[in-house]
Amino acid sequence: MFPFSRRLAAGSVLSILMAGTALADTTPALSSLFSPASIAGGLMRGAVSYARMIADIRYGALEVDGLRGGLTMRDLQITGVGKHENCHISLGRLHASGISLWGAENAQMHFDLADLTIATNCFGPNAAMIGMITGGNTIPFDAVSINVAQSSGSGALNADIEAISPGIARIEGSVDFDYVSLFSPDLLEKLAQDQGDDTYDRPPLTFDQDGNLVEPESDPFAPPPASSEPTFGLRGTLRAGHVSVEDLGVWGRVKPLLPPDTTSPQSLQALVTAPPDSKLNEVQRALATVLEGFIARPGRITAEIRPGAPIDFDTTGWTSPEDVLTLFPLSLSNALPTPPVTLIADPGTAKDDRAMGLALAEGRGVPQNTPRAIKLLKPLAEDPEVALALAELIAPTDPAAAYAHAQQAAALAATGAQAALDRIEARMTTSELLAAQLPADSPLVDTAFASVPALRDAALAHEQGKGAPRSYAMAWRLASSAAAAGDGAARALMARLDARFGAEPDWIKARDEAADLALSDWTGFALATRFAAGADL
Numbered sequence: 001m002f003p004f005s006r007r008l009a010a011g012s013v014l015s016i017l018m019a020g021t022a023l024a025d026t027t028p029a030l031s032s033l034f035s036p037a038s039i040a041g042g043l044m045r046g047a048v049s050y051a052r053m054i055a056d057i058r059y060g061a062l063e064v065d066g067l068r069g070g071l072t073m074r075d076l077q078i079t080g081v082g083k084h085e086n087c088h089i090s091l092g093r094l095h096a097s098g099i100s101l102w103g104a105e106n107a108q109m110h111f112d113l114a115d116l117t118i119a120t121n122c123f124g125p126n127a128a129m130i131g132m133i134t135g136g137n138t139i140p141f142d143a144v145s146i147n148v149a150q151s152s153g154s155g156a157l158n159a160d161i162e163a164i165s166p167g168i169a170r171i172e173g174s175v176d177f178d179y180v181s182l183f184s185p186d187l188l189e190k191l192a193q194d195q196g197d198d199t200y201d202r203p204p205l206t207f208d209q210d211g212n213l214v215e216p217e218s219d220p221f222a223p224p225p226a227s228s229e230p231t232f233g234l235r236g237t238l239r240a241g242h243v244s245v246e247d248l249g250v251w252g253r254v255k256p257l258l259p260p261d262t263t264s265p266q267s268l269q270a271l272v273t274a275p276p277d278s279k280l281n282e283v284q285r286a287l288a289t290v291l292e293g294f295i296a297r298p299g300r301i302t303a304e305i306r307p308g309a310p311i312d313f314d315t316t317g318w319t320s321p322e323d324v325l326t327l328f329p330l331s332l333s334n335a336l337p338t339p340p341v342t343l344i345a346d347p348g349t350a351k352d353d354r355a356m357g358l359a360l361a362e363g364r365g366v367p368q369n370t371p372r373a374i375k376l377l378k379p380l381a382e383d384p385e386v387a388l389a390l391a392e393l394i395a396p397t398d399p400a401a402a403y404a405h406a407q408q409a410a411a412l413a414a415t416g417a418q419a420a421l422d423r424i425e426a427r428m429t430t431s432e433l434l435a436a437q438l439p440a441d442s443p444l445v446d447t448a449f450a451s452v453p454a455l456r457d458a459a460l461a462h463e464q465g466k467g468a469p470r471s472y473a474m475a476w477r478l479a480s481s482a483a484a485a486g487d488g489a490a491r492a493l494m495a496r497l498d499a500r501f502g503a504e505p506d507w508i509k510a511r512d513e514a515a516d517l518a519l520s521d522w523t524g525f526a527l528a529t530r531f532a533a534g535a536d537l
Helices: 001-019 036-051 120-134 187-195 250-257 265-269 279-296 321-327 353-362 370-380 384-394 399-411 418-423 430-436 452-464 472-484 489-500 506-524 527-532
Strands: 057-058 061-065 070-080 088-097 108-120 138-151 157-165 171-182 233-247 300-307 311-314 332-334
Touching: 001 120, 036 057, 036 061, 036 070, 088 120, 108 120, 120 138, 187 321, 187 472, 279 300, 279 321, 279 332, 321 527, 353 370, 370 384, 384 399, 384 418, 399 418, 399 430, 399 452, 430 472, 430 506, 452 472, 472 489, 472 506, 489 506
Parallel strands: none
Antiparallel strands: 057 070, 061 070, 070 088, 088 108, 108 138, 138 157, 157 171, 171 233, 233 300, 233 311, 300 332
């Protein structure tokens, strides 16, 4: 296997492992030995065993909550061996919640670390300088919190982190993507080159008069060989992001170490080195102003991106900081980061029920409140986005009512309505599902029986809920006549429904009623004669 192939395989395995251990909010957890949390606990114990080859590692307890998908490690102690014996790391508690191996559509990853200390000796020659800055021989963290919410379907990702180091600093950051993915524009091309045969690119072998192999002379003007390494970057759509650092004492120790003139306004202006009228020059001037404000009154430095609309980006073409700063409107200040959404001061005074209902449903700009959102949105259920929102809100408590709203959204061609129908169906029994759909004896337009393709298309529309209400009984009724005329797609539809519901009594009853109706259609519309004549009304 070629070097790049090995890296690709390793990356693929790592991606699978990362996806497999996603933390999901809707995935069932098992309380057995093979629950996701138990597997994660076993992997962690195995990792500790292997890591003991290079360090002394001990922990007090590893608790696994298989039912709720939780894992907690306590009193972790890591000490280096040999020349690294002065490096010591201790962790009071590591907690991960909601562990799942099922790759849920909406995953929620949450890690909490408490009472973490890292000895400055772990940083080798830099230990003394770091100790002067931190004020001791360790770097302490009271708490580190990491949260990542990700949607597999849309590619959306929201992440935030907070780290609190007492006497040093508090660091906060967040990023909100509508879509984000690792991206390589030339991956397939480079992979083909890596696996290809370059025999024909080599110069021909030559021999001297004594039969000795002569090395070909290199061409000094020949272009360098193309790299076989693919280009990697991130590609997506950014909504907002920020990083904010609050001084908790570190500046008081750093300032005496600096020459006095380095903190003067004149020295700070020396940071502005980029050409005038450039974006980089603008950011450098803003940075100098923010640093001047921080020195005058130590507190906080915040960098944030709050665009008016989401920004599409592709990092594979970036070559300098100017590329980043031109695309993203970076703002620097000494204040707390501004909220990434428009805040609603008083929901009771809002005049737009639709906007307020959707905001309450999502909890965006105002605290989430499902009952109030439903109350505001129900009178507006004819709106496709509202119907879809109602379906999602009601599904946990009343799947049948939610299904009706999702049907309405699908009928209005709302994006994501069919996926919502699928999710709600997973909460319903066969009896509830069939009762929530149109019965097989619902009226049909005559044009549905115009031809075999018309019957098939109508059956598929009812099966998918696209252009017609989703109804499996109705789909069976229509597909049965098309299949009788030899249509393979209709026959496959019937097989899918039978495979899904099997021998469940409610399905058998609904299917048999649909079959009787199909036979009535066959004779009542004289379909055999019509199809034999190739009629198409």
